[in-house]
Amino acid sequence: MSSPELPTTHKRRRKPRRVWRGIGISAGIFVLVLAIAGGAIYAKFNGNIEDAPLGESIVEDDTPKGAMNILFIGSDSRDLKTSEYGKGTGSQRSDALMLVHFSKGNTRIDAVQIPRDTKTELPACEDTGSGAFAGGPGLMINSALDGGPACSVRAVEALSNVRIDHFVQLDFEGFASMVNALGGIDVCLNEAMVDPLAKLDLPAGKQHLNGKNSLALARTRHAVGDGSDIGRLGHQQVVMSSIISRARSTDVLVRPDRLFKFLNALTSSITVDEEISSISKLTGLAKRAKSVDDKNIRFITMPNGAAPGDPNRVVKTPDADTIFAAIAKDKKVPVKSSDATTKVEPTAPVKILNAARTPGLATTAQAALAELDYTVTGLEDSQKPSATTRIFVDSTPEALATAKKLNKNFGFKAEIIEQPTGMTGVWLILGADRIEAGITAVTPKPVTATTRTASDSLCA
Template sequence: MTGHLAGHEESGDAGRPRGRRSTVLKIAGLTLAGLLVLAAGAAGLAYWHLDSNIKSVDIDQALGDDRPAKGVTTPSSSASASASASPLPTGSLNILVLGSDSRSGKENKALGGGSSSGARSDTAMVVHIDAGRKKATIVSIPRDTLVTRPSCPLKSGGSTAVAYNAMFNSAYSVGGPVCAVKTVESITNVRMDHYIEIDFAGFAKLVNALGGVTVTTDEDIDDDDSHLHLKAGTHHLTGKQALALARTRHGIGDGSDLGRIGLQQKLVKALLEQMASTNLLTDPAKLYEVAQAVTSSLTTDTGLDSISELVGLGRSLESLSSDSVKTVTMPVVTAPSDPNRVVAKEPAASELWESLK
């Protein structure tokens, strides 16, 4: 009896034979390995899901070489990258950012009122990022601007006709992102390096995922069309309220697009500040929520149509704060042909675009 007990003590496992302990360890090891494989698979599935959310358009192929020349780029710098990370690009960039008023899908119909067919560029901003990527200028183009809309290629083949005194936002209506980019390049003579488009639902989801956004209004807003009623002052807005603020025009100023642009520019800065204050890298669940909100309603050019490319762009802009972002509106005057429309004010407009080059 004593020798039998001694044998158990030598095994060092409270009475379990050595062979059983080895089996238990193997099972534990296999279970852990299985969990790691499942975790990696889930992460890969989440990554694939976010990637597959993004819709893209090959604008470079569609437009070919009939475009303004690319800007001079600055070599990549590893100053802000770790030794194990790829060097971050530091060259200047021009990105056309559009907010689409598409009513496709239940959410967009509900948020947009469901009264309009088709889609137009409800908001248009040229985002110019300086070389070094520590400063940026956002230039808003009023949707009511009358322009010469160039001939644009169509998905179905053929092309649109040149249109004179056309509303700027009609370019998106007739030719989608490709025509929007070509029209912007034709009136600015500035090459757009990238294209980003987000719809009603995506914007509202982004704001909600970030926990809302804080904006200060200088006057009361009372707009039954956008369903927005705010007293002058500082407000923390939900996604639906922020979208209404971005869309309101009859409840502020003279009811033109110019008053709305001022609110949109405030919103952009407020969003930048909210993103900076939300440490997404320490909260994977929040990071995924924000990424899901953005990618589910995003259309880009093929140079930004993956999470890795979007993250790379974001990392290269880590030194860009809201204080170093300047917002301006393309100089315009009332159109001689229509008091409800505007045209580019020259030479101020051309000088602005030239300064970005």
Template sequence: MSAQSTPGPDIPGAAVPRGPRRRGKGRRRKPRAGRRRGIRLVAWTAAGVVLLGGAGAGYLYVKFNGNLTSVDIDRMLGGDRPAGADDGSENILVIGSDSRSGDNRSVGGGTDDGTARSDTAMIVHVHEGHREASVVSIPRDTLVHRPDCVDSQGVDHPAEDGSMFNSAYSVGGAACAVKTVETLSGLRMDHYLEVDFSGFQRLIDDLGGVEITTTQDIHDPDSHLDLEAGTHRLDGEEALALVRTRHGVGDGSDLGRIQLQQAFVKALTEQVGSLGLLGDPTRLYNLADTATKSLTTDSDLGSVNALMSFAADLGGIGASDLTMITLPVHYAPDDPNRVAPEEDEAQRLWTALKADEPIPTTLREGSATGEAGDVITVP
């Protein structure tokens, strides 16, 4: 799928000078019209249910294993991939899928056309020692080189330059998304985690909602989000609308939406640890059932045991241990509704992560915000 054929611009189509390249963070005319601790919660709740299950533990273990969907990324991509790190660090590609099929039609909008795109994409780099993580959000409208991909039906899709990033998932699913990220970054993705619209919404409801504070009113008729400035406990529907809203904040671009997503991840991370789930077996069961049904993982994480081990390994990472950044981009000179990587700065980012070093301060301070960086605060 080419950039021109992908429906729906995500960055306002206001006129942009065709002169020197611009970073995607300036003021633009208004348009026309999570998660790390969440992953840890998935495994922890599954483990808690098994521990509380008594004589039914074996049944519950089999049930939750059966809920999980996994993809054998290693087999599908073969050996032509970046080398894995040998310093104890890990890279995880986290995808939010905007499939319009099945249960997702009512929450995703659009038509039930059987297609899906990567609505949200984050590279989570877990540093050596697994006590800190750097998270890089990739705008879905980023123009990239999509490598040759084979879809689930065995159909080969030749490589394409100037392809929308989120079209990689549409073309070849999880494996093509991973291959495109590895081509873009030069980093090997050690794991893959995906959640869809309906699963995200149910998980937030099972958690009892997430509390955030907005510093301004947010009204977006497209995502149906309507919040006054102040503190709110969002249910699943409202949380989904928040992480999908663009037109209600900042300059109306996908870059502003990413800032909301990053703030929501931190709010969720702050609150999960205080839920007291072990004292509420029914709630714990519901969470584990929803979480395991909502996830698609790489085959190495495709069991409750593997998820529990993965969660335990990352258990010390909290909100204050997350460094979050948006991939450095500029508005594409030939298409103001798209962005392209700012090559020099992007290379500095990938080089730092490949060496397991902190993201340079100058990149963090210059990260594109879409003018939405301070809309949400964590209570």
């Protein structure tokens, strides 16, 4: 076995229907569209669907082929057939926005919840049937919806730099009707929740909710945390996960009466862009959603912080940009939950040796490794030049794991050579191949965010 080099001694047409919030659930419930048998029933459901313009994107069309981004929009409008939710005013704002990413190959679905109180610069939006929206700096993102769903799409594109392919909206009444058509949903609450404004009064523990109570749980602000928009997003994740689980269950799929009621409620309640405004198009989404395992359907609250000068509003943080960048490139979102104990992988110290004879290369590598929390113990020049990058490790499992992680994080594809004696930890030997290739992380450092998968235990 060869010895490591020793260092030297020096160093898109009808008017859109008014809608509800947080509709990420549709990614799961579209699965049921697959059961439609055609004929008169098909025509009925197809005729139920309303559409609205998507508008022109403001983001370059560079989404990897096969990936898809859908914006699920909700509204605080009370202009409904019923007065149960309050008196309508003729205007609307989004209570929540959810950017849902379908990966290429349908291996995962990532749904990013964007708090309605997010302040940002909103782009102007031309009249698409609901009135033009002027836009401007320092505005809350929920205000864009008053110009119609296309304006919300443009607002989220400007915030995220992610191109949006489609949108879906759902109203208060339709949400409650769909939950009832499913036979209700199961949830588990860590504590009792009471909010008279949302007409919510639920005990702690496992329980079965009808449509009205499910809606109240998703809507409540005052029964959780400090009464802010952020506090309720976790419960919306619970409700959406429960609906996905229920919609996929066998007893719904094999019950024609329940399935008919559900599909009728769904198609009567959604407003979508024109490109997916048919049962056949929605069936295509259903096939994609059906192929994704529950454990790979993940809800993520957009990382945020208090807005400058306004603690009652939020702005996105650099961690949010990391998440959006991964979605735009159809990469696995580098996020770890803030609600669970994160497993810390054992790592070994890394010594960096410059075998490329290029001044400053080791220093550049040190900065790149430090960004991903590697422990760098020293920088040295190698006694011998090398054309390729290699990694030497001692005989410990930690050293081998660290070497493999270096290859993964930086795309080195370096040979890993075990050296039982004469060294400790990991030696990263930078070869001449790094001069042009550089040293840049290809997998970013995981960011912390509130997350939940559709397969998580309700009482976790």
